[in-house]
Amino acid sequence: MERTVLKNERSEGEEVKAIYLTGFMGAGKTTIGKKLGNVLQLPVIDTDEYIEKQTGKSIADIFAEEGEETFRKYEREVLKVLPTENVIITTGGGMVIQAENREWMKTNGTVVYLHCDVEELFRRLEHDSSRPLLSENKRMQIERLFQERLPFYKEATVTIDTTGKSIDETVAEIVTVLKDQKRWP
Numbered sequence: 787m788e789r790t791v792l793k794n795e796r797s798e799g800e801e802v803k804a805i806y807l808t809g810f811m812g813a814g815k816t817t818i819g820k821k822l823g824n825v826l827q828l829p830v831i832d833t834d835e836y837i838e839k840q841t842g843k844s845i846a847d848i849f850a851e852e853g854e855e856t857f858r859k860y861e862r863e864v865l866k867v868l869p870t871e872n873v874i875i876t877t878g879g880g881m882v883i884q885a886e887n888r889e890w891m892k893t894n895g896t897v898v899y900l901h902c903d904v905e906e907l908f909r910r911l912e913h914d915s916s917r918p919l920l921s922e923n924k925r926m927q928i929e930r931l932f933q934e935r936l937p938f939y940k941e942a943t944v945t946i947d948t949t950g951k952s953i954d955e956t957v958a959e960i961v962t963v964l965k966d967q968k969r970w971p
């Protein structure tokens with residue numbers, strides 16, 4: 787994986803630790819991360835998009851041609867080559883399943899878990915066909931994976947419940963919590 791170096795947009799002494807957004811597929815990490823980046827004036831890197839660029843393949847093709855194990859290896863690698871200051875990193879839904887990744891994110895940044903209940907996740911993902919792990923029995927797969935992963939998501943520094951909230955409301959709540967916890971100046 788190629789290392790990414792960002793132009794430092796914050797003044798010296800103003801560095802903030804990376805903000806990692808975690809959560810289940812459809813929780814809104816990618817969507818909310820982009821808006822949060824606008825509000826906080828921080829660059830945003832999405833690990834799924836980064837892997838797609840580096841490999842020149844879609845996530846679906848990586849799963850189909852190289853298998854999930856290889857995709858998980860790319861996820862481990864990508865975290866290590868991304869900056870750990872002055873950046874928002876929106877992760878793939880399965881980033882937290884590897885202990886090594888959870889440790890890395892906790893050590894190097896603030897981990898913000900975007901929670902969403904299963905009903906709403908299902909509504910958001912019902913007509914989506916881009917996620918290889920939800921290709922059949924979508925409802926059952928969401929419920930099973932969600933229960934399996936919940937303990938890992940809960941290891942986050944901060945949990946934000948997005949259920950029933952608009953994208954803008956969630957963004958505003960993240961900013962408030964980061965400021966309250968002195969994780970954002």
Ligand SMILES: Nc1ncnc2c1ncn2[C@@H]1O[C@H](COP(=O)(O)OP(=O)(O)OP(=O)(O)O)[C@@H](O)[C@H]1O
Binds near residue numbers: 818950952
């Ligand atoms: N209130 C809401 N908050 C977040 N997303 C919402 C909301 N309402 C609808 N959506 C839609 O749900 C989808 C969330 O998808 P998004 O790709 O951001 O999720 P993700 O967490 O990045 O998933 P993945 O783990 O697969 O990368 C988007 O299409 C978004 O427009």
Ligand SMILES: O=C(O)C1=C[C@@H](O)[C@@H](O)[C@H](O)C1
Binds near residue numbers: 811877879919
């Ligand atoms: O939850 C998951 O395991 C995944 C989520 C997506 O972001 C992609 O990383 C991929 O579809 C796998």
Ligand SMILES: [Mg+2]
Binds near residue numbers: 815816834876878
């Ligand atoms: Mg995403």
